[in-house]
Amino acid sequence: MSKKVIDVSSYQGVVNWYKVKASGIEGAILKVIRKDLNPDKQFENNWKGCENAGVPIIGVYNYSYATTLDKARADAKKVLSILAGRRAKVWLDVEDTCQKGLGITLIRIIQAYQEIIEKAGLEFGVYTGLSFYNSYIKPWAGYLTCRFWIARYRNPVTANQPVIKHTLEGWQFSSEERVPGITGNVDMNLWYGEIMSMPEVPQKNPYSSPDKILKLKLIRMRGHGVGWVQYHLVRLGFLPARNKKGKSNIDEVYGPDTAEAVAKAQAHYGIEVDSIVGAMTVYVLRYN
Template sequence: MEIKGIDVSAWNGVIDWQKVANYGMGFAILRITEKGNKTDSTFERNYAGCITHSIPVGVYKYSYATNISEIKYEAETVINVLKQRKLDYPVFLDIEDKCQENLSQDLMIQMIDTFRDIIIRAGYKFGIYCGYYWYKTKLPEKAKKYDCWLAAYPSQDDGTMQIRLKPAAGIGWQYSSKATIPGISGKVDRNVFYKDYTATKNEDKGETTMDKAIEKVILIAKNEEGYLEKKSNSQLDSKTANAGSANFTKYWRDIEPSYQGQPWCAAFVSWCFMKAFGLEKAKKLLKHWPYVYCPTLGNLFTRNANPKIGDIVIFYHNGTFTHTGLVTAVIGDRFYTIEGNTSGASGIIANGGGVCAKSYLNSQMPGTKFCTPDYSIVSDASAPAKPENTSSNTTQTGEEYMFEPKTVKAGDKNTSVLLLQEILKSRGFKGKNKKDLDLDWEAGDNTIYALKQYQKSRGLDVDGVCGSATWKDLIAI
């Protein structure tokens, strides 16, 4: 089996992914961060292009680390940039820089394993990229058990595959740096992989048809983040053009044009299901069509008190079910959503004008219920839609999440810090500056101060470290 693809970065400029897809592309591996741990200036655009045009995607990180601390920070930065978005192919660690030539074998394998552990814990696959010569002479033997993608091409590189140079190892071969592909100006790296990650992912994760269906509709919803309602019935397909407050949207246009101009949170949910599974299956999943009124849905489904990923939440406010969205993740008491006709402000915001990702503490939402569609009726969800700008890697099922919160201490910068900040902020614990915590992913003075205040209020050890005991207390409330 051979699957041909490309790897790209800012060096390749602006790419026309429609042309790339039309040419035929088995995968694309994108540079995610560059020197200084800055996000590659083309990553977001390239990721969106791949997802929009259904090109399987992975990422690579060119490492400049020379010790454990530095490579740990590189890995955490990668995870923070990904923001839980879906990848088909691994996160490849490119470890072959000149600054790493004289590292001991013991240190290098420790660095590789440190990077790998962070990637795997975040729910992604891991691999190593390097030149074939580096693989043979520098890469530790213990690292060769991992999936290795190796570069080997001739000095007179004309973009074609020279079989005589094929490495004797590895799951992938970068065989040219001077290939020509429609949609890409100049030359581009060309690769062939001998492992189909898209074919093995569901087996590896033990996913069921229901899991894949849930993933599919969530990815559709994630694609719509940032969409703003329009002031008139024009430019409906643009996320931001003609923005206004008159409730005109593409969602009403596509599911029930006669309702155009009405509040559209439920219409957004209906639209996502229709886009994911088609009209007839959407009708079955929602038990009626179109879903436009929260109490109607609540009367058709069992109204559960606790959320699960893939549920439709119906928010209870001022004595009635008044707003709705799709549950994308659950961690302890906190559930995460994508909602239409809301805003990024905290709390239930009905008729807010946009599509936003939000989160809530279920214990602070009395009356709010969760309706679970029968995803088992969907039999064609094996190829999830892959939308642009997705911000969640939704590989979890039930009430499990793709990572367990890690110990947080001063100076840490990762997803666990963000979760801690969200919980502390929602419970009223302020920073040393007496202000609400910034959700900045960094355990600075204000976050640690608020953490200590929480620990003191709960009778825990006031050490400013959010370890297992503190996490257990935070999530149990």
């Protein structure tokens, strides 16, 4: 059974994800990167908004301007850099005029990008329009094994879903839908692939989550973000509730004991052990 999924970018501005969730939307795909290879201006807000509201993140997408394999590889690495350890399916959007008429080179561009993404342990798929697919991908269909997300703007009640030679994971059937919590139009999709539920936060943390990378420095980093990390480290058993002097270890100061506890948590959950609290460390602390 298909589900209703939207895809968004900075074009939609600031989204109220709680209203989106309440409207019945069952997932979202977020634009991750711009043409200049900087993050989409709303990517971080959208990611955090989805997490907080419990809207499953189906994936992220990269509108591609790649016409060479080197460009494709560089773009894929940049996307991974922006994700910074966060896990999401990466959709390569191939539809730009510069990619028309490339022949087999376009297929090799897709494969080069796919290789980088999958080597990082993430799933990969291709987004494009049905006309572009039929003209520039279908002739070489046997060279690609990934799933596709296809745009074909029709009313799904009166038109059949796109027919392609690959597995169709999603059908973008409109770019003019209205959804509570979003100003203006938004793309709407019927999703046929699996949608994972957002993990539940086991306990409410009274501190605000970090808004910057935390690490051990000569001049100690302080604030609610550090308290948030310490709270979860105590909850998960990596940091004693109290220090040797009997004082609380949740003191909002990133000192040696906190750094050591972070390293223990990282080793336990199988991520890079560096005592630095980045996006992936925040993720495992939040959802374990």
